Each structure stands twice: as C-alpha cells, then as structure tokens.
C-alpha cells in the first residue's frame with residue numbers, strides 16, 4: 518500500500534481501489550520534511566516536520582460522490598504534496614468523503630452524507646448504513662486532527678462541493694450558523710480571493726459537515742460550491758486556478774495578501790427559511806433550468822404540497838438548492854434575502 522502510493526502519488530486512485538476501507542493505516546516521511554499519515558480510505562494527513570505551525574486545515578471533497586471538480590482539485594494538491602513539489606508549513610487533513618458514491622457516480626448510495634453530521638448518524642434508526650458509519654468516522658478523524666494540537670491554533674474546514682443546477686453566482690459559500698459568534702470578514706475576503714464572492718449566512722444549526730466543524734471546534738468552516746456539477750474528467754479546471762492558488766499559499770504559510778473588506782466585491786445573503794418537505798407530492802412551480810439565486814416576489818407560489826401552496830413571504834426571496842426529490846422531512850430549498858455587514862467582524 519505504502520509503495521503503491523509512493524510510486525503513483527495518486528491518493529484518489531488508492532482510495533477508489535479500496536472504497537470501503539484500507540487493510541491498514543500507514544505513515545511515512547517524504548524527503549522534504551513532510552510527515553504523511555493515511556488513517557483510512559480517503560483520509561490522509563500531511564504535517565510539516567521541524568516547523569512551528571499554527572494552522573490546522575481540513576479540505577474535504579466528495580461528501581457527495583458525483584461532485585467531481587472538488588475531487589480533482591484536492592487530488593491535484595495531494596499529488597503535488599506527495600510528489601514533494603510543495604513546501605508545506607501548516608497541517609492539512611484531506612478527506613474524500615464518500616468513495617463508494619464516487620464509483621457509483623451518484624450524490625450518495627443510501628442516504629445523503631451531508632445530513633448525517635453532528636451526531637445525526639446515530640439518531641433515529643442509528644448506524645444502519647455505510648453513509649451513517651462513514652459520517653461517524655469522518656467526525657472522529659476531524660476530532661483527532663483538531664484535538665491533537667493545543668494552544669492558540671487557527672482551525673479551518675473548507676468542505677468543497679458543486680451544485681446540481683447552474684447559479685447566477687457561479688461560486689458561493691454557505692457560512693454555517695454561528696449563534697453569538699461573529700462572522701469573519703477576513704475569511705470572507707479569503708474566499709473572495711479564491712473566486713468565491715457570494716456568501717450565504719445560515720440562520721439555524723444544521724447537520725452538515727461544515728456546521729459540525731464550526732460548532733464543535735470553532736473552526737472557520739464553510740460549505741463551498743465551486744460551480745455546476747459535471748462528470749469526472751469533464752470539469753474545466755481553469756475555473757479553479759484562484760482557489761488552488763490560495764489554498765496552496767495557505768498550506769505553504771505564504772502571505773495571502775487579502776484585499777480589505779469591500780462590500781462592492783461581494784454578494785451577501787441571509788437564509789430566511791429552509792423549506793422542509795412535508796408531503797410526498799411536493800413539487801416546485803418552476804422548472805429545473807431555473808438558476809440558483811433566482812428571486813421571486815412576495816406572494817408568488819414557489820411550491821405545492823398536500824393541497825397547500827408555499828408562497829414567498831418577504832418582498833423578494835431568492836432560492837438556492839431546490840430539490841423536490843428529497844425524503845419527507847428534509848430540506849427542499851433555502852430561501853434567501855439580501856444581507857448587510859451588521860453581523861460581521
């Protein structure tokens with residue numbers, strides 16, 4: 518296994534060759550002062566040797582198996598690290614979330630992994646399918662990674678996705694609910710430098726991976742949507758150059774040279790409500806080619822279910838992630854209104 522990875526430098530290939538689990542964990546040192554630990558299939562940690570580091574960075578992809586651009590992006594970074602092409606100065610944990618779903622070319626196999634974090638994997642029907650078991654393990658790996666360093670650390674988790682539909686703002690990030698904690702202008706400008714200039718502030722706790730890291734480890738954590746979903750190999754990787762460059766600077770401890778916070782460079786949205794499916798016959802009134810962030814006026818009927826109409830409540834509401842095909846009880850769409858900078862620091 519170790520020799521296979523040393524030779525190929527392709528952690529995605531190793532992961533896909535063993536989608537359920539690896540026969541054993543292993544570790545080794547690269548020739549350029551980097552310690553590598555493989556904890557499980559899709560789970561690899563890189564740590565600089567002999568350097569005083571201060572940042573713990575989690576980069577996750579394939580929490581949804583068919584969202585391939587983030588997988589290619591992360592694999593590029595991992596291959597560069599394994600090929601000793603990067604001078605790593607900070608700790609990084611890469612997570613390839615759902616390898617069986619990558620094989621399947623689907624969002625998930627049994628259950629949406631990104632609804633199973635923050636303990637949801639063990640609630641109700643419990644650890645009854647591979648996604649629930651994987652969610653629990655991913656939580657344990659994040660815990661191990663963040664908890665093994667103490668003191669004044671800067672923890673980050675960028676959970677990389679792509680969206681099912683086209684979007685009026687191609688790249689955007691969901692900033693998980695933070696309770697009384699302020700949202701970070703510096704993180705927002707970091708994302709803007711990555712090409713992600715649209716931020717959605719979530720209005721309530723969720724069971725997503727980014728919320729888990731944000732809530733439990735006070736990490737600067739985001740779900741980041743990098744564009745529309747395409748099959749593996751069909752992504753235009755030039756669209757992710759800025760993202761890759763900024764992540765490389767971050768990992769290698771280089772100056773980020775972030776611009777000052779500037780509202781003119783950003784689109785800020787507040788989630789005003791999450792519509793959960795209540796009846797099997799839930800349907801939207803708009804078609805599948807309506808883009809994310811399309812705004813509808815007050816009174817407009819967005820959806821119908823159980824003989825009732827779901828109408829826009831604010832002057833305008835923009836929709837994101839509409840999906841009528843979720844199980845009853847789950848989110849069918851997020852409704853957004855414009856946000857200002859009042860809760861930022």
Ligand SMILES: O=C(O)CCC(=O)N[C@@H](CCC(=O)O)C(=O)O
Nearest residue numbers: 631678680681682691725740838
């Ligand atoms: O395009 C879609 O409908 C879904 C894209 C996606 O996977 N989005 C994430 C967002 C998670 C969050 O709200 O932080 C998801 O639905 O899990």
Ligand SMILES: [Zn+2]
Nearest residue numbers: 581584678679
């Ligand atoms: Zn996704």
